[in-house]
Amino acid sequence: MKKTKFVLAVILAMMTMFSLVACQLQPTPQPHVCESVCEICHRCTNADCKEDECKVKCAGHEPMYAVVISVPEDWQNPNLWAWSDPDGKGAFASWPGEPFTKMNDKYYCYVPGFVNTIIVNANQGTDAAIQTDGITIEREKNVLVTIAEDKSATVVDLPDTEVVPLYVEKFVVHANVPISWETVQMWAWSHPDGKGAFSTWPGETMVAETKDGEPTGWYTGKVPTWINRLIINGNEATDAEKTADMVIGEPKEMWITVAKDLTYEISYSDPDKAVENITVYAKIPASWTSPACWAWSHPDGTNAFGSWPGEALTQDGEWYTLSVPGWINSIIINGQVGGETLQTVDISVEAGKDLWIVLSQEVGSDGKYTATVTYEAPAE
Amino acid sequence: MKKTIISLLIVTLIATIFCGAVGCNPTGNTDPSSLVIWHDKEEAVITPLQDYVKKALPNITVTFERKSSLTDSLKLVGNDPNSAPDMFIFAHDKIGVFAEMNILTPVTDIIGEDFKSEYLPMTLSAVTYKEKLYQLPLYFETLLFMYNSxxxxxxxxxxxxxxxxxxxxxxxxxxxxxxxxxHSTAYYSAGWIHAFGGCIIDDSGTPFPNGQAVKDALNYHTQFVNLMPGESEYNTVNTLFLNGKADATIGGPWMVPSARDAGIKLGIAPMPTVTGTRKSLAPYSGVQGIHVLKFAAENKAQTVKDFLNVLTASEVGIRLAMASGCAPAKTDCYDDERIKKDEMVQIMRQTAEIAVPMPNIPEMDVMWTVVDSLLIDVNLKKKNIDASFDTALEKANSLIDAMK
Known part of the structure; x- marks a missing residue:
């Protein structure tokens, strides 16, 4: 009996050991390392590769050309404004254009192949702001532009001795941060490989945006499109002055609002952009005259117009139309019949969409007309 | 004969024009089984009322009619039984005007005095004019200190x-x-003036009875105004707070649902205390309730009485609070489990202790514009406070004299 127990124990111990060894021998899955990485966007260029890590493919890139500049010593933080002449197609969204990147004693910037005219400007936001006249360059060529003290420019093909870092596709990040943050930085990297966009913490300093010389509260910077993690931080980047790791889904222009409690919201449209107007189309009973529209935001009661009965509608064929603020979500159409004011019930509508409102022909028991609302022109 | 026909035609024409102008109701207004109630409220307020009344009084047809210029219409037709409603729902601040026009009946004449013990004292004092209670209070509104946490x-x-x-x-x-x-609107500035011991007008109709307190409030408040946008009308203030561009505001309960919809992490706090006077900012309160027109009280006495009695039920206030965040006028509504959880309604209940009912005397009508002008002079045009105050006082006195 004792012997049997001993044998059983030995067998059990052996089985346990065997299981442990077997587990050790199981190969740990290794992350796939892409061998077809695009130098510009760092995405996979191999259409046949089905690995998870290579799911997002490079879509190809428009060729970009280097503009290298040499400027007088007192030209600080130079920017490039570039376009195609004579059609006026611009390379960058807004003046003063794209900031140059320092490269030894010169600066460089990339432009699309259609660019044939540039302006170099510097010292923006200071009393010493300066710029050249339009400088003609050859399309689809890397060039070296030397600016003299008198702002005149000499353009030559970029010599082979000037080695410019490869073009990296980037997107713009705007950040609105707590008011106590006097400097704003961003730190970005690619997860899970940990490759960083900037060399040292706390990362790249973002530039304050201004409008009519006043700070807008937004700071701007650019990050490579291959990053998928971001931290916005301020001042000394202590724990109380930085966000948590943000996961970046789509690498495209974004607006990040960081609240004082360090929560953040990411938007792919400018949250400060004014809401556009919408058009109200109304079809009213034939007997009505002087139709007008009264509109407001429920439940806060913000009115679109100063006083009842609101703004007059303008006849356009069988529809009466009016442009109203896009934030309204409640509306009344009213009009006159024989000196008496008639109106619809309060109509709830979705904000921000054009409206087609068809009034009932008969008045309801409450003395008001009902209405059908659609967000596309109804079929005739 | 010709003359007679012409005279008849003229009389008919005048009658027609008159009827058209005032919105003559050809069916009359004497049917005791129907009540017409004018109001200027949104559906969130009227629907719960309507639903409750329908169930409680199935044999009476109650029509709630929204009027955009309710008080102006009442001034025109309030004493014309053919055109006026039977009752109306409005804030208490016009009671004096309508009582002086002799178109209102005190509600206590209809339903007695017993109900009063169940109402917040502030609401009863608001609706009392010359010692008579002219409104059955339903709910009240007052300003709150709100912040984006x-x-x-x-x-x-x-x-x-x-x-x-x-x-x-x-x-x-x-x-x-x-x-x-x-900051430059009389309704909002009143809270600051009260906290300095002043008021816009007293019960006897004297404007700025404590002028120095008003000037002190204006002077102290200037420091705050300088840190706010110059444009201070409702839409600007509302938009800044709802877009997350302003950390805190003083606003009405009507802003709360919009703030929550806009994703604002809303906090509501008691009004701050003025450091120098140790008094809280004491905003105006507006008590909304039912007013009864004389003709209805005389000709539909029982129907009106039944209607008012139904509206004294606590369930009415509870439903209003739940549907639209109103603060009920009845005390026991706040003990209801559903209302206990509503932080905003409970804070309004607290504010009722310090809130000052808007004056309901007719003279107040002219004070709104007088104070608005004073605030614009001081806050926006940066004029001298003493001189601006003297001008405002002079204007107030002359307008009040003209009313007599």
Whole structure:
């Protein structure tokens, strides 16, 4: 009996050991390392590769050309404004254009192949702001532009001795941060490989945006499109002055609002952009005259117009139309019949969409007309 | 004969024009089984009322009719039984005007005095004019101190106005505001004036009875105004707060649903205390309720009585609070489990202790514009406070004299 127990124990111990060894021998899955990485966007260029890590493919890139500049010593933080002449197609969204990147004693910037005219400007936001006249360059060529003290420019093909870092596709990040943050930085990297966009913490300093010389509260910077993690931080980047790791889904222009409690919201449209107007189309009973529209935001009661009965509608064929603020979500159409004011019930509508409102022909028991609302022109 | 026909035609024409002008109701207004009630409220307020009344009084047809210029219409037709409603729902501040026009019946003449013990004293005092109660209060509104707790952290919520000022200095700039309010509007500035021991008009109709307090309030408030946008009308203040560009505001309960919809992490706090006077900012309150027109009280006495009695039920206030965040006028509504959970309604209940009912005397009608002008002179045009106050007082006296 004792012997049997001993044998059983030995067998059990052996089985346990065997299981442990077997587990050790199981190969740990290794992350796939892409061998077809695009130098510009760092995405996979191999259409046949089905690995998870290579799911997002490079879509190809428009060729970009280097503009290298040499400027007088007192030209600080130079920017490039570039376009195609004579059609006026611009390379960058807004003046003063794209900031140059320092490269030894010169600066460089990339432009699309259609660019044939540039302006170099510097010292923006200071009393010493300066710029050249339009400088003609050859399309689809890397060039070296030397600016003299008198702002005149000499353009030559970029010599082979000037080695410019490869073009990296980037997107713009705007950040609105707590008011106590006097400097704003961003730190970005690619997860899970940990490759960083900037060399040292706390990362790249973002530039304050201004409008009519006043700070807008937004700071701007650019990050490579291959990053998928971001931290916005301020001042000394202590724990109380930085966000948590943000996961970046789509690498495209974004607006990040960081609240004082360090929560953040990411938007792919400018949250400060004014809401556009919408058009109200109304079809009213034939007997009505002087139709007008009264509109407001429920439940806060913000009115679109100063006083009842609101703004007059303008006849356009069988529809009466009016442009109203896009934030309204409640509306009344009213009009006159024989000196008496008639109106619809309060109509709830979705904000921000054009409206087609068809009034009932008969008045309801409450003395008001009902209405059908659609967000596309109804079929005739 | 010709003359007679012409005269008849003229009389008919005048009658027709008159009827057209006042919206003559050809069916008359004497049917005791029907009641017409004018109001200027949104559906969130009227629907719960309508639903409750329908069930409680199935044999009476009650028509709630929304009027955009309700008080102007009443001034025109209030004493014309053919055109006037039987009752109307409105804020208490026009009671004096309509009582002096002799178109209102005190509600106590209809349903007695017993119900009064169940109502918040502030609401009863608001609806009393010359010692008579002219409104059955339903709910009240008052201003609240609201903040966006993503920006104004819990430990930063100011208990005093000096703390608020300090917060504004540290948190205003770069397109953001620490605090915004309709600083140049009489309704909003009243809270500051009351906290300095002043008032816009007293019960006897004397404007600015304590002038020095008003001037002190204006002077102290200027520091806050300088840290707010110059444009201070409702839409600007509302938009700044709802877009997360202002950390705190003083606003009405009507802003709460919009703030929550806009994703604002809303906090509501008691009004700060003015450091120098140790009195809280004491905003005006508006008591909304039912007023009964004389003709209806005389000709539909039982129907009106039944209707008013139904509206004294606590369930009415509870339903209104749940549907639209109104603060009920009846005390026991606040003990209801459903209402206990509503932070905003409970804070309004607290504010009722310090809120000052808007004056309901007719003279107040002219004071709104007088005070607005005074505020614009001081806050926006940066005129001298003493001189601006003297001008405002002179104007108030002359307008009030003209009313007599």
């Amino acid at each position: 993503k920006y104004m952290l819990e430990n930063e919520v100011p208990e005093t106005t000096d703390e608020l000022l300090e917060y504004m200095k540290n948190n205003t700039g770069r397109g953001r505001y620490g605090f915004v309010e309709q």
